[in-house]
Amino acid sequence: MRKKRNTTLILTICTIVLVFGFIGWFLMAIFEGEKPKIQLGPIPAFLTKTAEVPLVVTDAERGIRTIKVTLKQGTRHITLLEKRFSFEGLFNAEGVHRFDTVLSIDPREFNQGRADLEVYAWDYSRSSGGDGNLTIAEHKMTVDTIPPALRLVSRLNYVNEGGTGLIVYQTTSDAVKSGLYVGDRFFPGFLATGKSDQGMHVCYFGIPVDLKKNTNLFLWAEDKAKNVSKASMNRSIHIRNKRFRTRKMNISDRFLDGVLPYFPNEIKDPTAKNVANFLEINQRVRKENGEVFYNLRTDTQPEQLWEGVWLRLKNAATMARFGDKRLYYYKGKMIDEQIHMGVDLASLANSKVGAVNNGRVIFADRLGIYGLTMVIDHGQGLASTYSHLSHFSAKPGQTVAKGDVVALTGQTGLAGGDHLHFGIMVNGLFVNPVEWWDSHWIRDNITRKLKAIK
Numbered sequence: 320m321r322k323k324r325n326t327t328l329i330l331t332i333c334t335i336v337l338v339f340g341f342i343g344w345f346l347m348a349i350f351e352g353e354k355p356k357i358q359l360g361p362i363p364a365f366l367t368k369t370a371e372v373p374l375v376v377t378d379a380e381r382g383i384r385t386i387k388v389t390l391k392q393g394t395r396h397i398t399l400l401e402k403r404f405s406f407e408g409l410f411n412a413e414g415v416h417r418f419d420t421v422l423s424i425d426p427r428e429f430n431q432g433r434a435d436l437e438v439y440a441w442d443y444s445r446s447s448g449g450d451g452n453l454t455i456a457e458h459k460m461t462v463d464t465i466p467p468a469l470r471l472v473s474r475l476n477y478v479n480e481g482g483t484g485l486i487v488y489q490t491t492s493d494a495v496k497s498g499l500y501v502g503d504r505f506f507p508g509f510l511a512t513g514k515s516d517q518g519m520h521v522c523y524f525g526i527p528v529d530l531k532k533n534t535n536l537f538l539w540a541e542d543k544a545k546n547v548s549k550a551s552m553n554r555s556i557h558i559r560n561k562r563f564r565t566r567k568m569n570i571s572d573r574f575l576d577g578v579l580p581y582f583p584n585e586i587k588d589p590t591a592k593n594v595a596n597f598l599e600i601n602q603r604v605r606k607e608n609g610e611v612f613y614n615l616r617t618d619t620q621p622e623q624l625w626e627g628v629w630l631r632l633k634n635a636a637t638m639a640r641f642g643d644k645r646l647y648y649y650k651g652k653m654i655d656e657q658i659h660m661g662v663d664l665a666s667l668a669n670s671k672v673g674a675v676n677n678g679r680v681i682f683a684d685r686l687g688i689y690g691l692t693m694v695i696d697h698g699q700g701l702a703s704t705y706s707h708l709s710h711f712s713a714k715p716g717q718t719v720a721k722g723d724v725v726a727l728t729g730q731t732g733l734a735g736g737d738h739l740h741f742g743i744m745v746n747g748l749f750v751n752p753v754e755w756w757d758s759h760w761i762r763d764n765i766t767r768k769l770k771a772i773k
């Protein structure tokens with residue numbers, strides 16, 4: 320009798336535990352707290368054209384109830400997607416647990432400016448008063464489909480082949496980078512000092528001596544969102560043809576015996592014939608040296624450092640001009656052809672070299688065929704170069720004034736005698752220095768345009 324009562328008691332307790340256990344499990348399952356997961360992106364920071372944004376929502380436990388995607392602009396909410404999933408099977412076992420889609424966001428449907436993408440996902444849990452678990456994903460974007468505006472301001476834009484040009488143009492304030500393209504060569508513009516609020520830019524550019532016919536010239540501007548504006552300048556910039564000379568250069572063994580020992584590091588095979596070594600220097604080394612000059616273009620001040628006419632080496636005769644086509648002959652046979660990208664000026668040996676204008680020394684080192692070379696930045700992409708020097712009197716980083724002695728002439732590098740090889744670069748392109756020694760040219764082509772915006 321006693322044994323039977325005990326058995327009944329144990330059975331009752333077991334049943335109660337089972338029932339409560341089941342109810343507990345049931346409630347935990349129904350009110351589960353696991354939130355849906357949202358995977359979004361990649362999403363661009365700027366909406367300039369229709370963006371395809373992948374969206375994946377998953378909910379392992381109860382399954383997805385609702386997904387809502389909106390784009391918020393200020394107080395305005397635009398619904399991009401709203402989807403409700405039905406409850407299927409016991410505990411929604413057959414419901415949707417993963418939803419994959421691609422949101423197509425067309426910026427033309429929205430206002431310009433800030434736009435926040437918001438994704439809401441609820442599951443079928445009974446938690447949160449029956450609404451289910453909610454996950455929110457947000458992404459801040461900017462709608463910007465309008466490229467910066469561009470307007471040429473300067474008139475009478477004449478430029479010589481091999482020469483320098485200046486244009487003044489205006490952009491809207493959203494432009495972060497702008498300038499002029501001559502073919503595929505870019506010349507950056509610089510904000511005119513004191514006029515930054517009006518977006519006035521000055522842009523110095525050069526016309527290569529070997530400019531191809533029908534080369535496109537166009538103004539270009541880009542904003543933060545990478546919207547681009549272009550304006551053709553083919554009718555606004557007038558290029559004057561220029562004739563350059565052809566010069567015959569006779570290369571003798573005596574000359575080569577004198578200059579080749581300067582290049583122990585550049586010549587790969589010192590046992591090779593003189594003429595082979597010369598060609599290596601005149602071609603490969605010349606090209607590499609040209610790249611060193613070109614790479615200095617970014618080391619420039621955004622403001623104008625120079626003023627007035629540029630100086631020329633005192634009491635010096637012009638031995639070779641800019642743009643001379645040089646035909647190299649060895650023992651009566653033409654072996655090479657190069658274009659002379661500077662002016663050769665000869666005075667007494669070891670003459671004092673003055674800075675041609677105010678600026679900052681950005682290079683003073685040995686440079687292959689150019690020997691000891693100095694480069695001075697004059698701001699806004701303009702630089703002067705001094706080669707075949709025998710001595711430096713200024714250091715890189717040093718600020719120099721027009722006329723300050725910065726070096727002595729010499730015949731280092733590929734030079735037959737003591738002279739200064741002088742060059743002017745516009746954003747890394749060598750241009751004809753003669754223009755910058757001409758006060759009339761500066762007045763008509765540069766100062767007049769700069770005055771108009773002051």
Ligand SMILES: [Zn+2]
Pocket residue numbers: 639659661662663739740741
């Ligand atoms: Zn030269």
